[in-house]
Amino acid sequence: MGIDIGGTGIKGGIVDLGTGELVTDRFRLDTPQPATPDAVAETVAKVAANFDYTGPVGVDFPGVVMDGVVQTAANVDKAWIGTSLLETVGPKLPGPSFFLNDADAAGLAEVRYGVGAGHRGLVVMVTFGTGVGIALIHDGKLVPNAELGHIEIDGHDAETKAAASAREREELSWEKWAKRASKYLRTLEQLIWPELFILGGGISKRPEKWVPHLKCRTPLKVAELINNAGIVGSALAAFEAAQVGAVVPGAGSPR
Template identity: 80%
Template structure:
């Protein structure tokens, strides 16, 4: 397969334990065939991770647009934070390290942003206008802001301060396990976080994701917010699908954007 397609792209999701990829049908937001996964190398240095990403990409023999998401803030393809990866990533260009391992044009973004974009377009947020926020409760709290289908990248709102604490230290799913909390007790913390968030940005829908969303009946009914809540639908494939979508749209934008005025 060659060139830029309007309905297919490759998505690769870099995680702290695994790197997985899949070819995505962008008309449906679904994988074409099986996804391919390799363990994240330890230590997860830029060169080692890039090699693994390359192996994942090569398994699909696809030279169209490829999106790669990373667990950290990504600005213009450069990693700014790397909480669960090797610190050598900070200041490293994904385009320079991972790009040469890809057969087609690459696009790079934050992992929570990729998942949120997928949910807004194909999952629980499909058809919603205005501001849709995806909140992933996991080791930390990941946030994705989607306004009228467009991503507002790198929203680190999982770190807002509540009662003198970083919010994710108290309200992440890991905090429930660490502090031995009941679902009811943890849901009070999660509600306090969500209410603080909605008072800051006034979303029209909050999508709840992360590993904990596999057991929504245990905690979602306990949450108290004014904003409508929905449970994420794509779960394990959200990062792959969102990365592929972002890469395809970026590639198409580059292809159709008219050239600027000629210099005089």
Template identity: 50%
Template structure:
């Protein structure tokens, strides 16, 4: 379906906040300023869906929408739950959203949504081949895009690295926790990305997460054979990617 002159809507659910806005699907930009509402506590499916409905209603959005979630998502069912209420595990999230919002919502892993947006409108520049997005934050989220197509629910942040779950050694939270300088953290990231490169042989690695804003400080200490660039869409990537995926 053509995206010329088309608007979509994206919602980005996180552990602390739920954000949403209409998206210009031709330009890959928010069509209006996003609205953010704190994530309800406890963050049960029904409470979160009610907050999603509030955001949709604020914009008068009546159609279908895309919705990111910090979990493995299979056919609208959330199989895991990171930083949200454990009642999301094996929840038919799409059905809950439909019941409470009265609209069809496509549910997608948050890193996957960001990866799709970066591949289409951000750092990848619609590059062919294998593109890996890795978000370095509390953990390591990953998205794999092959010739423009998403391979959903990759969990490469949980690869075993030197006998440890990789994200416990190489995420930005590990840098903070262990008070690593940029060079020390760069060594960890080099080990991690070399491991991923040997498994996937990507053509491009995009690094997202808050630390991508400091790319020039730590990237000289990371040595990969694959070109590595910082993400461009930052906090808007999830909303844009969710809207794109929902539009089809």
């Protein structure tokens, strides 16, 4: 099972890891406001309880996650910083649990089942949404928690100018916003030299509006899994972690 914690919704499903497809309907509940740790944990529990399932559960979160502990909360309640997902959410799940960054989950899904499948070298997933999320995958291996959405460009945190939310906030045309996104992508190119950019986030539902305006040297592909990427990547991460004993027992599994 994979569960995706977002700023507006928390959704989950059971995944066929052979195909990367959901074998159940996706189930979604609104993210509680305020999105405090206890309130979010209860909502995650309700999402998980919607399925007749026991086994490994992967959960992604919009922030840096190290050893199950949230380290950053750029676009969620600051009470999350220093909170253990393992202790707050893990006991409410029906099996061993594993937690990771949301962009990392989406990137894993795309390189295994989506447009990044079969690509060697460095693949960079860029999600344009409320913020800018980054996943680095080299030869299929994830380099976790790459917070490159916050690099400084022209004296600004990059995501304050290049995120999809900035286009809406400043009422920019698609072309004007794409110039900012292009500058951001070119800055990444100078730092890490990727072999492929995968472009995701909610904005990727309308690629014809902005992708043709992007200018960078790296090949571009639009993400395929869209709304299911976090669920699929989280489930995959949990399964693989379980194989090496890196998941933590939850309420539904022996301790």
